[in-house]
Structure formats: structure tokens, C-alpha cells
Amino acid sequence: MDGVGYLHLRGKNPPVWYVNFTVEVLSPEGAVIRQRVRKRIGPVTELTEQQARARKNEILVSEGATAISTGARPVSPTVAEFVALRFMPEHVALLKKAGRLHYGTYLKNHVLPGIGPLRLKDVSHDDIQRLIRLKQNVKPRLIRLKEEVPDALSPQTLRHIRNVCSAIFRLAIIHKLHQGPNPAQYVRLPKMKRQPKRALTPEECRMLLPALTTPVREMASLSMCTSMNFAEMAGLVWQRVNLTAEAGTADGENLPAYSLAVRQNYFAGEYGSVKSESRERIVPLPMFVVAALQEIKAASKFTGPDDPVFCNRAGRPHTIANLNKRILKPTAESLGMGWVSWHAFRRTHATLMDQENAAIADRIAQMGHSALAMTLKYTSADIERRRGIVELVSALIHGRGRRGPSENQG
Numbered sequence: 289m290d291g292v293g294y295l296h297l298r299g300k301n302p303p304v305w306y307v308n309f310t311v312e313v314l315s316p317e318g319a320v321i322r323q324r325v326r327k328r329i330g331p332v333t334e335l336t337e338q339q340a341r342a343r344k345n346e347i348l349v350s351e352g353a354t355a356i357s358t359g360a361r362p363v364s365p366t367v368a369e370f371v372a373l374r375f376m377p378e379h380v381a382l383l384k385k386a387g388r389l390h391y392g393t394y395l396k397n398h399v400l401p402g403i404g405p406l407r408l409k410d411v412s413h414d415d416i417q418r419l420i421r422l423k424q425n426v427k428p429r430l431i432r433l434k435e436e437v438p439d440a441l442s443p444q445t446l447r448h449i450r451n452v453c454s455a456i457f458r459l460a461i462i463h464k465l466h467q468g469p470n471p472a473q474y475v476r477l478p479k480m481k482r483q484p485k486r487a488l489t490p491e492e493c494r495m496l497l498p499a500l501t502t503p504v505r506e507m508a509s510l511s512m513c514t515s516m517n518f519a520e521m522a523g524l525v526w527q528r529v530n531l532t533a534e535a536g537t538a539d540g541e542n543l544p545a546y547s548l549a550v551r552q553n554y555f556a557g558e559y560g561s562v563k564s565e566s567r568e569r570i571v572p573l574p575m576f577v578v579a580a581l582q583e584i585k586a587a588s589k590f591t592g593p594d595d596p597v598f599c600n601r602a603g604r605p606h607t608i609a610n611l612n613k614r615i616l617k618p619t620a621e622s623l624g625m626g627w628v629s630w631h632a633f634r635r636t637h638a639t640l641m642d643q644e645n646a647a648i649a650d651r652i653a654q655m656g657h658s659a660l661a662m663t664l665k666y667t668s669a670d671i672e673r674r675r676g677i678v679e680l681v682s683a684l685i686h687g688r689g690r691r692g693p694s695e696n697q698g
Contacts, residue, residue: 293348295341297332305329305340307347348373364465367411367456368404371395374463375456385556394452398423403453408460413471416453420446420475443478450475486627487639488512493685495623503598503606504615506580511633512640513682514571515655518630519553520562522605526585527593531578546573546675554596554605571654572675574682640681654678 293309308326329335329343365373380391402419403411423441454472461470488496493512497505507521516524528538528549535542538549549570553562562568573581585591590603598606608630620628638655654674 293344295329295337295344302331302333304331305335305343307344309348345373345377364407364409366404367406367408368400370408370460370465371400371404371456375459379455379459384560385558389556390448391452391455394448398449399452399456408465409467411457411466411471413474416450416472416475419453420450420477423449424478443480446477447480450477485635486632487636488625488628488632488685490640490684492625493636494687496620496625496628497685499619499623501615501619503584504611504619506577506584507598507611508616508630508633509580509686510577511630512636512685513574513577513678514548515634515637516550516571517553517634518608519555520550520567521598522596522608523552523554523559523562524548524550524597525594526591526597529581529597531573531582531585543570544572544672546575546578547571548573569654572672572678574675574679576682576686636685637681640684641677644677644680644684 293307295305295307297303298306306326306328308324310322310324327347329340329347335343380388383391399419402422403415406415423446450472453475454470457466457470457472460466497509500508507518510516510521511518528543528551530536530538530543530545530547533545535544537543539551541549543549547570549568550562551568552559554560581597584597588595588599590596590599595603596605600606616628616630617626620626634655641654
């Protein structure tokens with residue numbers, strides 16, 4: 289196939305959608321020849337333009353994979369054609385927003401410029417290995433002239449490039465458009481050089497948290513005490529937060545006193561499901577966090593069941609880029625803690641749970657790392673047992689003199 293075809297209307301009463309495109313075929317003598325093809329799609333009375341475009345794409349895929357009426361054998365589509373007509377709609381489009389952005393970035397910047405023009409059936413292990421080798425020696429484009437230029441793309445980036453290639457050819461093999469093993473299967477990568485992972489000490493927590501301003505202070509505290517990541521906190525709505533001493537319900541299920549239910553996240557402008565099924569969990573809230581959330585609710589105009597707990601003036605969830613730029617990074621750097629990130633808060637929770645000798649089942653349930661959490665999250669006894677260790681973690685990061693919920697003050 290050549291390009292993505294040309295959709296147009298012909299005739300009257302009613303006009304009919306057609307698609308024109310070019311195919312490359314092999315003549316009986318073995319020469320590659322190009323042929324123009326026109327296919328009828330359907331009348332405008334039956335198909336909208338969007339439906340016609342969808343049908344056009346189906347036709348282009350079909351014509352690229354099956355013999356046409358001349359009897360000549362079709363040539364395999366290029367990697368770029370296969371990605372546009374099959375890989376994107378059949379694989380990437382079904383992913384969550386983060387996955388779609390991830391694949392889109394690596395396809396656009398690395399994979400398609402490297403192997404996009406190659407015929408799908410002809411791509412070999414050597415082609416993928418060559419792509420990795422070339423990328424390994426490419427210096428990323430500078431954003432500012434004063435930035436230091438790394439010697440090459442990171443091993444983690446190279447791994448992502450290899451994995452995207454592998455996903456493309458897994459689908460191609462399923463559709464019998466590539467023969468033999470996956471050419472990305474045995475591609476060698478440079479050794480990973482991971483940066484040391486850091487968690488905040490209790491002393492660092494007690495230095496950082498008071499310096500932060502709302503809502504970052506409350507979100508950081510919540511993350512350290514419950515292990516919630518930024519997307520989960522951004523996706524948190526009031527109907528899934530119980531700030532009272534009485535049990536309630538969320539999504540038709542039990543929500544114990546002073547706890548919240550993690551059910552969705554908010555990423556890149558849209559709500560979606562959490563990262564994995566085990567990340568759907570109920571976590572107990574320490575009294576310090578309960579009081580902080582009560583203050584946020586009292587000061588907010590957006591307190592309806594579906595309103596986000598952490599929102600901007602327009603009632604939309606805060607974005608990680610905005611809060612990083614305005615509050616978190618400047619504050620952390622001023623304290624000599626420029627390495628601090630949202631994931632460091634989640635890691636801090638795991639580290640402190642370990643230091644406090646929390647049971648492994650409780651640590652798993654809090655972090656949402658295993659299917660075991662699914663058997664624990666709905667039992668009140670489990671929530672109450674975990675509440676004790678969460679209070680210990682809260683005392684470590686906030687200091688022993690913690691606040692209680694407003695309804696108990698007076």
C-alpha cells in the first residue's frame with residue numbers, strides 16, 4: 289500500500305464514498321509494479337465521513353494483505369504502514385492514556401524514523417540491533433544551550449525502543465505478515481545503570497512537609513501515609529473518602545471509618561482505571577491526614593460526590609507538571625533535597641512500613657502490589673489492623689504532636 293489512501297465522493301443522488309490508493313505488486317516476471325485501485329465504500333445516506341474513513345482503513349489493510357484481481361502477489365506493507373493501519377488501532381488505541389502517549393512518543397521519535405520504511409516481512413534481528421546501536425550513540429537534542437549533553441540515550445530508553453519494536457512484530461506475526469521469530473526477541477541492550485532510589489527519612493519528612501504549601505503539603509502527607517501515587521490522588525473524588533467515625537459506602541461497597549477507596553486515576557487530562565487491578569484498594573487514614581482533608585473540604589467550593597479532592601480554582605484536578613513547577617521542586621531544592629519526587633513519597637511509605645516491621649500482607653495491601661491485596665481490602669479487621677501501623681508512620685513523618693479530626697476537637 290502507498291500512503292493512507294484518498295477518500296472522496298463521486299456521483300449524485302446520493303453521492304457515494306470511494307477510496308483511491310496505490311498498491312505495489314509483483315508481476316509474473318518478478319518486477320515490482322505500482323497499480324492504482326479505486327474501491328467503492330458506500331453512499332453518504334448510509335455512512336458518515338467518520339464511518340467512511342474507518343471503512344477506508346479496513347480496505348487498505350485488506351488490500352495490503354490479500355491478492356488483488358490481477359493475480360499478482362501483493363508486496364508486504366512497510367513497518368510504517370502496518371503501524372498506521374493495524375498496530376495503532378488494534379493495540380495502541382486499546383491502552384490507557386499513559387500507554388498511548390508512551391507508544392506514540394517512541395514510535396514517532398525512534399522506531400518509525402529507524403525502520404518505518406522497511407518492508408515488514410524483511411525486517412531482521414540485525415535491523416533492530418542496528419537501530420539500537422545507532423540510538424545508543426545519538427545525543428538527544430538540546431532544549432537549552434547551557435544544558436550538559438549526555439553521551440547517549442539511556443539504557444532504559446533503548447529498552448523501551450526494543451519493547452515497542454517487539455510489540456509491533458508480535459502483532460505482525462499474529463496476522464501472518466511476518467514469518468519466523470520476533471526480530472526484537474534477542475536484541476542485546478547495554479547494561480542498565482539505575483540511579484539509587486531514595487526515600488525520605490523521618491527527619492527529612494518533618495523538614496519538608498511544613499515548608500510545602502497547599503495542596504502539595506496535604507498530597508505529600510497522604511502519599512507518605514497511604515502509598516498513593518500522584519495520578520491516584522488526582523483521581524480521588526469525595527464520595528470515596530470517609531472522614532467520619534462511622535462506616536460508609538463507596539461504589540456500593542463498605543468504606544470503613546476514616547479511610548478512602550482508591551478506584552481511579554487522573555492522567556494527562558482524563559480519568560481512567562488504576563494501573564492494575566490490585567491497585568484498587570481501601571487504605572486507612574491517620575488522624576493527621578483526616579484533619580488535613582477536613583480543612584481542604586471546608587475551604588473548597590467543590591465538595592460534591594464526584595468533585596476531585598485536590599482541584600484547582602476551576603474544579604479540575606491538579607496536574608503534576610504545574611505542582612512540580614510551582615511548589616514541590618522549588619521548595620525541595622531550597623532545602624537541598626532536589627531529588628525529591630512524588631514517587632519518593634510512595635517509596636517513603638514502603639520504607640517506613642518495613643522499618644516498623646509491618647506484616648508482609650499489610651505492606652502488600654497498602655502498596656497494591658499483589659493479588660493478595662484483593663482478598664484483604666474489604667475486611668474491616670484488616671483495615672483496623674493496618675490503621676495502627678499507618679498511625680505509626682504518620683507519627684514518624686509529622687512528629688508526635690499530630691492533629692485530630694475537627695469533629696473531635698473542642
